[in-house]
Amino acid sequence: MKKWSKRTAQVHAGTRRSQYGEVAEAIFLTQGFVYDSAEQAAARFQKLGDDEFIYARYGNPTVRMFEERIAALEGAEDAFATASGMAAVNGALMSMLRAGDRVVAARALFGSCLYVLEDILARFGVEVVLVDGTDPDAWSAAITPATQAVFLESVSNPTLEVVDIAHVTELARAAGARVIVDNVFATPVFSRALELGADVVVYSATKHIDGQGRCLGGVVLGSRDYVRKTLEPYLKHTGGALSPFNAWVMLKGLETLDLRVRAQTETALALAEALEGHAALSRVLYPGLPSHPQHALAMTQMGAGGTVLALEVSGGQAAAFRMLNALQLVTISNNLGDAKSLVTHPATTTHQRLPDEQKAVLGITPGLIRLSVGLEDPADLLADLTGALNVI
Numbered sequence: 001m002k003k004w005s006k007r008t009a010q011v012h013a014g015t016r017r018s019q020y021g022e023v024a025e026a027i028f029l030t031q032g033f034v035y036d037s038a039e040q041a042a043a044r045f046q047k048l049g050d051d052e053f054i055y056a057r058y059g060n061p062t063v064r065m066f067e068e069r070i071a072a073l074e075g076a077e078d079a080f081a082t083a084s085g086m087a088a089v090n091g092a093l094m095s096m097l098r099a100g101d102r103v104v105a106a107r108a109l110f111g112s113c114l115y116v117l118e119d120i121l122a123r124f125g126v127e128v129v130l131v132d133g134t135d136p137d138a139w140s141a142a143i144t145p146a147t148q149a150v151f152l153e154s155v156s157n158p159t160l161e162v163v164d165i166a167h168v169t170e171l172a173r174a175a176g177a178r179v180i181v182d183n184v185f186a187t188p189v190f191s192r193a194l195e196l197g198a199d200v201v202v203y204s205a206t207k208h209i210d211g212q213g214r215c216l217g218g219v220v221l222g223s224r225d226y227v228r229k230t231l232e233p234y235l236k237h238t239g240g241a242l243s244p245f246n247a248w249v250m251l252k253g254l255e256t257l258d259l260r261v262r263a264q265t266e267t268a269l270a271l272a273e274a275l276e277g278h279a280a281l282s283r284v285l286y287p288g289l290p291s292h293p294q295h296a297l298a299m300t301q302m303g304a305g306g307t308v309l310a311l312e313v314s315g316g317q318a319a320a321f322r323m324l325n326a327l328q329l330v331t332i333s334n335n336l337g338d339a340k341s342l343v344t345h346p347a348t349t350t351h352q353r354l355p356d357e358q359k360a361v362l363g364i365t366p367g368l369i370r371l372s373v374g375l376e377d378p379a380d381l382l383a384d385l386t387g388a389l390n391v392i
């Protein structure tokens with residue numbers, strides 16, 4: 001199984017067949033499991049075998065199939081699936097930190113990740129230092145030997161800043177800190193985070209892994225020792241378990257992940273190239289474009305620009321809203337990685353909570369629009385986007 005390439009692993013890895021020999025993975029929609037005897041129950045609570053389960057908050061066969069499949073795809077020893085991407089981020093951080101610890105994180109993060117770091121961890125006496133993730137010297141200065149953990153989005157939401165994972169992990173290793181990479185925008189298809197030295201990788205499976213906007217889910221990946229000894233005790237007792245039904249949706253989503261993400265990425269690049277220089281836009285931000293400040297890094301780290309781009313319209317929020325409202329095919333929604341192309345205005349939605357000064361520092365300007373590119377015909381998408389841009 002370890003020899004399979006990513007494309008094969010995403011279809012086959014982790015499959016557990018029941019006595020019926022089903023082809024499609026079974027949904028074990030059960031919270032509990034029966035025991036042949038009181039002795040067997042007692043033994044299982046003492047030590048759980050590989051194919052043994054006791055309660056779905058701790059584990060479930062369908063959830064386990066998803067965990068094993070994505071672990072094989074990512075090249076991780078083990079994984080624990082969670083109810084959402086945020087349960088994964090929160091679990092990865094809370095399970096390894098205690099009062100007095102220091103965390104260094106990139107400042108350009110998804111709004112809820114910032115909340116966990118700045119509000120929750122700070123409340124429990126964890127020092128959180130935020131740095132410009134694109135500045136190698138800022139990381140060098142901040143990652144001191146007093147640092148226990150480093151947190152970053154390999155490509156940031158929504159401004160698409162790319163962090164040099166190899167540089168950060170080298171500094172963290174020297175300081176004895178663990179690196180957690182929120183890898184949603186890179187997707188498992190373009191991810192090399194573990195190979196580049198990251199200790200823990202986190203995904204919101206809600207995004208590309210489901211890929212059709214149906215279920216919430218998340219997963220934390222890392223070494224067996226970390227997953228079983230540090231992460232699992234925290235997650236199984238605090239209740240962030242993934243539902244077996246959602247795990248099944250994610251399992252089936254993984255089977256087509258490579259095809260979808262590559263097609264969406266190809267379209268994203270074509271749109272970015274076609275829209276760059278449009279008179280209504282002051283900027284097109286896409287890691288796959290040579291004009292992106294970290295284009296070279298994105299190409300070596302991921303080999304592609306990903307499925308999301310950001311457009312900055314001239315004329316601020318009023319112009320951005322006019323464009324969004326003029327779209328006829330692309331839908332206004334704040335999910336991403338979906339088969340349907342979706343646009344959002346981060347300043348008034350996903351990052352609304354941030355003070356204006358922080359938005360300005362992060363580049364979340366009033367004219368910024370995030371576009372998650374779907375599976376539609378690129379020509380139809382371009383016609384819709386240019387039509388809406390021409391309205392402003």
Ligand SMILES: *Cc1c(COP(=O)(O)O)cnc(C)c1O
Binds near residue numbers: 153206
């Ligand atoms: C969406 C997202 C999350 C949170 O995932 P949910 O499944 O919505 O909880 C975390 N990090 C990033 C980068 C995201 O885009």
